[in-house]
Structures are given as C-alpha cells and as structure tokens.
Amino acid sequence: MTFTYKLSRRLALGHLGLTAFAAGVIAACSGGEPTAPTTSGTTDLLAAVKIAPKKATIETNQTIRFSGTGISTAGDSMATSIEWTATGGSITADGVLSAHATGTLRVIGKALGHNKSDTSTVVVVPPQPTLTSIVVSPDPATVTEGKTASFSASGKLSDGSTAPIGVVWSATGGTIDAGGNYSAGMTPGAFRVVATNTSSTVADTVPVTVTAAQLAQIVLAPATVTLVPGGTQQFIGYGRTSTGDSISTPVSFTATGGTVSAGGLYTAGQTTGTFRVIATSTTTNLADTSAVTIQPAALAQLILLPALATVATGGTVQFQVYGRTTAGDSFAAQATYSATGGTIGSAGLYTAGSTAGTFRVIAAQVGGTLADTSAVTITAPLAGSCTGVNIAAGASIQGAVNNNPTGTTFCLGTGTFVQQSVVPKSGDVFVGQGMGVTILDGQNAAGRAFSIGVAPYANNVTIKNLTVTRYVWPYGPDGMISAANSADPLTQYSTGWVIDSVEASYSGASALGIRVGYGTTVRNCHIHHNWLLGMGGTGDGVLIENNEIAFNNYQNNSDPSDEAGGFKFVRTNNLVVRNNYSHDNHGIGMWTDG
C-alpha cells in the first residue's frame, strides 16, 4: 500500500508550528516560489531537496527513519517541510519506513508546496536466522573532521555464505544514518562505527579515526588594492583547510613598495608602481600574495606660498609651490612662475622692483591647468621711516645695544646679519627693511636671534620687518625669537614683546620659530618650516593674529602627540588667536594645553 501523508492531514493536526509554517508557505506562494529567510536578512529560493539515506538495506521486520533538508540557491541548508511517499511498504509523516515484502522500493521526499524532490532506494531483504557474524566495510576507516564516509554491512551465515542483511547503525565521534553514511564531528580522535542485526544478537565494530583538517592554503585579503603614496591598508591573513573551512592561523607579513606591520597594516611608500604584500604561514611553507598598486592621487589644488608677502623695494621673497591631492596630501610640485611688480626666477625667488604697490606672483601647473596666485605688497624703503641707530648688515647688533640706553630704536639695514644673537634692553625697537630684505641668519649654528638673557629681563621689545632663519638651539625648545626661556618659562620670561611682520623659518634642532612670553603679540608674521613648532610657550595675555603658520615640523622631527605643528601654548590665560592661516603643519594646527 502506498501512503501519502497529505498537507490537509498535517493541518488538521492543529500543530501550532506547522500551522504557522503553512501560513507562511501559503502567503509566499501567492507571490510565486516560496522563500525562506536567511541569517543575513535576505531571502533565498529553494533550489533542491536532499534526503537521507540515499540507499539502504532493511529487513522485513525493520523500520528506518528518513530525513530531508532543503538547499537554497545560495547552497545553504534551509528548513523545509518534507512530504514523504514510498513505492512500497508504508512511511509515516515523520519519514519512518517499514516494509513487509522483500524487493526494491523507492522513497520520495518532496518539499511541501514545491516541485523539488529527492529519491532513495531501499532494498528489503528477509531476516537471516542462521546469521553468525556481520562484516562492516571499510575496516578500519579514517575520516577528516567534518567529512563523511559510507559504511556497508553484510551477513555471514552458518554455511559460510554471505547474504545482504539489514542492520542498525550506531557511531561515536559523529553521526551515522540508517544507510551507513557516517558524518564525522569536529573533534579528532579514535571512535567506532557499530552495525547490529535487527534482533540485537550479532554486531560488528570497526574503528574510525577522525583526523584534523589540514591547512591547505593561506588566504590574504584583500587580494588587490590601490593606494596613494603614504596610504594605508589593513591586510588580513588566514588559513583554509583541505575541507574548505577558514581557520585562524599565524602568518608573517612582508611587502615591497612600502612597509607592513606585524599586524598586517601596510603603509605605501612614495614610489608609484605595482608591488606586493605576502602573508607566509609561520607553521608551514604556505603563503599568499596580494597585489598593491601605488599611484599618485589626483592633483586637486596648487598652493603657492607665502600667500601674502610684504617686501621692500629691491628685496627678495622665496616662493614655493605645493600640490595637494584629492586625499589631502601635500607634495612639492613643479610650476612655472610669473610675476608683476618685480621679477621671479624659475626656482621661485622673487625680486621686488623699485615701485611700491600691490602686485602678484602666479604659479601655473606644468602640463596642467591649475594655478595659484599670491599677493605681494612692495613697500618703499623703510630706512627713511626708521629713525634711530642705523646698523648696516654685518655690523654687530649686540654691540649697538650695549652702547645705547634702554628704549633705543635700531634700524637694521638691507642684507644678512650672520650668526648674531641679540639680548635687547627694555623698550628697544628693532626695525628691518622687510621680510627677506633684512635677514638674521644663524647658518645652523647654536644661537637665538633675539632672547631675554639673564634677569632682569628686557620687557616691551619690538621686532619688526625682518627675517630670522636657521638658528639652532640644542638645549631645549626655545624660539629663534624667544620672549622666554624654555628652561623655566614660568619664571624666566619677558613681558610685552611685539613681533610684527617677521618671517621665522627653518629653525634647527630643537628650536621653535617663536617662543612667546607674557603679553607677547605676534602679528603679520610668516612662520614656516620650523623644527618642532611654529610657535610655543607659556604666558598670559598672548595675542596671535594675522599670521601665516605653515609646514612646521616638516621633517617630522617630533611626534604630534608630544608637541609638533603650528603652535602649542601651555597654561595661558586670556590667549587670543584670531585671523590666522594655519596649514600643512605636520602636527596639530592650533593647540592650547593645560
């Protein structure tokens, strides 16, 4: 008799879960092929049904249980209700088959509400009353964890002949279905498979060794990546076993074209091209390689510096041009220069003409359309407007200071004052001919262009219209202009210094451009390319206004978390910072700290 367990009967059972399931199926059917939810929140279509065992031998007094599962279009198992039928014997709604007539029959499992089905073959044999032993094959067996193996059993009769028999399968270390299909668990070790005859009088046991899956492959992800110079990418290396499973396994990283950390963080170098990152297993000789392409970021902006410059007639200003990429990185760029009001060389050195006024310098991208323009204000010679003690370039400024009383104005001439370190008297005023025209050049020797000396310290000093550059101070972070001593800025400081229209650039270890004291004003200055910071210091009532502060710590001499960048002021009261342009510092742009 063929028995079909109908949907109508299942619903009649009133099983809450089944009813809910059926309702879902019915609702889904109205829109076409039913779907099932997945853990990812998406839905998959049912692609197939698989039932087990696929083949079995049973005896006429024996029952076996079939199971079935759905396979989604993504290849995942999915819960599916199975409708069971058999071409002989009888099968329950739960898939339990019994047959009383010998022969061969088929069991069909069909997904409820679908046209997907699978078929098993069952051979029904008579019990063997003269059974003396059972022989299970293979004997012994080895199975990789998570994999399957098929076992078969035959009977030996008292006359020495062999006959097919039905057995009951059991196993350790995994599961085994009614057809002898063993699925190893994930624990390696020694286990067993047992076949017992239906009357539980004869059995055979075979040893099964479940082995650990072997590392078969190293996988490095991502397989390809494109970076800009200096860009970073986190790589991940893991293992894949012979069974296709992913596992964590220790790897070491190596790279070309950049550096890679022990944790797999790759930092691209500055050279463009195609490079590679390699993850190598530390326990085997397996490895995987990813391709890294380093290519320049698209140039988004051309930046000409200084953006604003003031220079006396006949004076010079050094311009520099940078490119900024879409990634925000800056790099030295090639440009062609043009200028009004003076002349400019191919390397960016502008020489002011003889006419005062406002002019411009233009840098145009080579081979492109980008450009940037800076404003240049050419001022009439200041010598006539500076009334005081004239000091020609090369003469000793300190000597003049020493020979004059407090509150003297010193007019510094055009040219370079080499390796001069000045300790002013209170009220002294130092007026140059303009930034880039009057230059105090430390030539990378130890010294400070202006500093406070020893107590009593000079207060109310004004320094304006000049350049200080290339002073080194190996004893601490003093400035090339220091209105306080870094050794103890809370007690060794001046008050009321004004630093106006001063270019402070290219200080050496470990000097700042300017160190402020109490009541220091820094205005209209161009403070750039200094060792640690453009400015720093401690003091009340400090005013920072209308300055351009750029490219400080450009050689990455200090970690930004320590002190590096545009400025860092510590323990100030009433600090005011306004109308400044801070850019491209290698560190914090503007930092106030307690």
Place this chain on the structure above:
Amino acid sequence: MHEISLDAVIRNNIVTGNGLVDFHWGYGAGILAASSPNVEVYGNTVTNNARGIVGIGSTRAEDPALFILKNFYVHDNTVTMTNVATDAGGTPNGTGIVQDAGDLTYFTGKNNRFVHNAYHLGSASGYFFWMNGVRTEQQWAAYGQDVTGTFIR
C-alpha cells in the same frame, strides 16, 4: 565677585591640511584643546585636517583640578572632514571630545559643548567623537551636540 574669564579664544582662523602626517587619536586636529579650561572656539574654517576640532580630557598630575577640559565651547565654525584620515588604530577623522581619564563627565558634567557648527562630511558613517565612541551626526545630535548645526554630505 570673581568672574571666570575665558582662558583662550580661537576665532576666525583658517585651518587646513594640518596633522596629516603621523596622526593618531585626537592628535592631528586642526584645533585642539587639551586639559585646558575655558576655551572658546568660533568662526573658524577648519578644512580637511587629520581631525577637525577636538578636546582631549586627560588627567594632569601637576594640578588635576585646574588643568582640566571644561567649558570647552565650540560654536559657529565650518568644519570640513571629507578627506580620509584613518589612523593605524582605525580611528577616522572626526570632531568632538576624547578622553583617557576614565571620566565620562567630560561629556556630561563639564559644560563642554558644540553648538551651531556647520559640517561638510564624506562617506564614512561617523565623524564625531563622543562618549568614548565614533558617532553619526544623528547620534551626535541625540547627545545634544549641534542640535541647530548643519550636516552636509
């Protein structure tokens, strides 16, 4: 009567392209106030630094009651964070407050606040540091920051 004055005012500056080399955590900001009370930051244009405007709450051994991030008032700035500036620890570009003192009152009890700033943001999900995490603009506003601010993506 003693009236507490602002210890620092940072206003009307243009701050761009800073901190892009060797940045991490809050270090790399265009404008940074660290363990410093009474800092007001307003009217600045802060564009594509490694971090935007950041306050750091750390404990200073010298005088922990005085040198502390409080009354940090950041308002009416324009902050652009459309560049990619993710450090080795995975922290992206952002504006807000970070702390390493184990003290959540930097966010809830020290009058530190961001008000009516305008932000230009990139494609990352979160650009704001608050309550020890990186927050979306919706979370940021839910914490009471820049409720009247603008966020342009």
